[in-house]
Amino acid sequence: MRHLCQTNKSHRLNFDSRDDLSDEDYISLTGLSKENFRILFETVHDLIKNTPSRSSKTTLAIFLCKLNSGLSNIFLATLFNLTKSSLRRAVKTARRALMENFVPYHLGFQHVTREELIQDHTRPLAASLFGTSGKEAILVLDGTYIYIEKSSNFHFQRRSYNVHKGRPLLKPMVIVSTSGYFVSVLGPYLADSKNNDSSILNHIIRTNVEDIQKWIQEDDIFIVDRGFRDAIRLLQDLGIQAEMPKFMIKGQKQLSTEDANSSRLVTKVRWVVESANARIKRWKYLEKVLPTNQIPYIGDYVRIICAISNRFLPPLSSAQEDDSAVAVRMLQLSHQVNSLKERVEAEELDGRKSSVWIDASTLHDYPKLTEQQLREMTCGSYQLKLSRCYIKEHIDGNHDILIHREDRHLLKVQMQSGHVSSKAHILWISFNETEVTAWYCRCKTGARVVGVCAHIAAVLWYLGYARHIQDSKNIGVRNWAEYVEDAANVPEVIDTSDSDDSIIEE
Known part of the structure; x- marks a missing residue:
């Protein structure tokens, strides 16, 4: 016992x-x-x-x-x-x-000097794309969401309700280096319209949180998304260079080539803060809807996780040997025009003259591409990761790849949108026997020449690479809908009753 x-x-x-x-x-x-x-x-x-x-x-x-x-x-x-x-x-x-x-030694503006950040936590690619002297601190900012339960305090419930997400939450502001190193996490902040990203950044700077005004200097660079647009004036007044993806003008359906190229330079660097936020949420407790009695400690939990990540986990984005070369190439491309876009518009090749296009059942002279060539064309790997998904639906939907009747090196493809069922994107690709020479897509960012959109990447990947190494009908994307019932698929009911049965004989 x-x-x-x-x-x-x-x-x-x-x-x-x-x-x-x-x-x-x-x-x-x-x-x-x-x-x-x-x-x-x-x-x-x-x-x-x-x-x-x-x-x-x-x-x-x-x-x-x-x-x-x-x-x-x-x-x-x-x-x-x-x-x-x-x-x-x-x-x-x-x-x-x-x-x-533990946390004060591994997180916060006072735990790392500007020189240490520039020397040890700045990727050369980012410094080459946006820096000039090599002495600028480059910071990437974004808010993340921690979901909470509804509060019985109606005032707090209204202030913590986020219209965009349709639920109550709190917003810590995450500030990382271009390698994904957590510089600081500030907040958390409320989530109503008065606490958007711009308002939060304004509050951080004006109240000098963590003595940030002494840490940052003129010509430093902030990489942000469009939600920070109302804080750009304040950053400019401080001499801070703000880099943000471009907006489309009202009534505009597509970014210009110049704006699309500029936006791609920003997203090439800004993705790291999205991955940093995902690293926080890998700790499952912060992925849950937290009870209101945990609200006083949410900031501590996030800071502890970020400090642990800084101390024990590898960088999210490491320096590569070809960083400088990639940056030079992207900067050169960002000043070019999209010649294929100009041709499509000049010759009205957007579909109104359907007779000039014929089915491209065989493409013997389309160039084979290596994975390295594809990465160079897309200026990254994200679009290539989506290629398999887009092409699978394209093949299953029996969409055609068309070729110009007179120019046998010009393709036209209609690609189904990955998000909206009623929308499809038309794209064109120009090529010769050895390389792909130009591309253009009707989607919002499809006019850029710094990399390609996901729709073009899918066609490049399939025609130049995937169809040569595997069965085109089996590209590894499983259709899980076969295990789920579809209420929209209702067979037509045929009335087999005899209409004469309703007649009463005298």
Whole structure:
């Protein structure tokens, strides 16, 4: 009986012995390897005391398991053989210790100097695209969303409700370097119309949060999205260079080639903050809808995760050997015009003269392309990742690839929109026996020559690469709709009743 009682009091998950759990177990449970967990524990162990129910290592492990798994307190209490109250105290203790002894050394404008950021956390590609002297600090900003439950305080409920997302949330402002290194996380802020990205940035600078006005200098560069447009004037007054994707003028259906090229330079760098936000949400607790009693601690949770990412995880975007060459090529292309767009408009090849197009059942002289050539044409990999999806629907929909009757090196393709069922995009591709020479698509960004849109990338990938290495009917995109019922697919009901049956004989 004594042995049974001792077994019941032991922890089901033992972090005090290095041999009980493998490195894979540590990663699955805490999000950190065994060695990284040890390093993190060494920074905070002075602030976490052993208690009769749990050791200091177990206290830290409970907190990390909570963030990493998002499991409820009841579930975690069962795993660690603790009461709910003891588990809540463990989470509180670990959070306070990390915020005091770990986060300030790995997050915030005061933990890293401008020189360190420029030297160690700035990708050469970004510096070549937007910098001039090499002494500019380049920061990428974006707000992320942490969803919360409705509050019974109606005033707070209204202020935390986000019309864009249609639900209550809070908005931390994430500031990263061009390598994805978290410089700082500010807030969280409310989510109503008075707390859009522009308003938040204005508040950060005017209230000098984390002494940011002393940290930034003239000619520094902020990479932002269109939601920051109302803060551009303030940045310009401070001498900050703001880089933002271009807007379409009212009534305009497509960005000009110049604006589309300029926007592509921005998105080539800005994507890293989206990946940084995704890295935060990989910790499942912040992916959940948090109860209102956790609102006071949301900022701490986000900062702890970002500090852990800075200390233990690799950069999201590393320097490449060809960064400078890629930047030079993109800058050169950004000053070019789209000659195929001009030809399509001049010769009215947008579909009104359908007789000039014939089915291109065979394309013997279309050039074969390597994966490296495709990446150079697309100026990245994102569009290529979507190619398989677009082409699968194109093939299943029996859309034709057409060729010009007189110019056998000019293709026309109608590509179904990936988002709107009623919309399709028409694109043209010009080529010769050795290379693709020009492209143009009717989508919003399809006029650019710095890279290509996803619709053009799909056709380039399929014609120049995929059809030569695999079965064109089996390109690896599964149609899961075959396992789901479709209420729109109703067979026609045929009335087989005899109409004469309704006649009453006399």
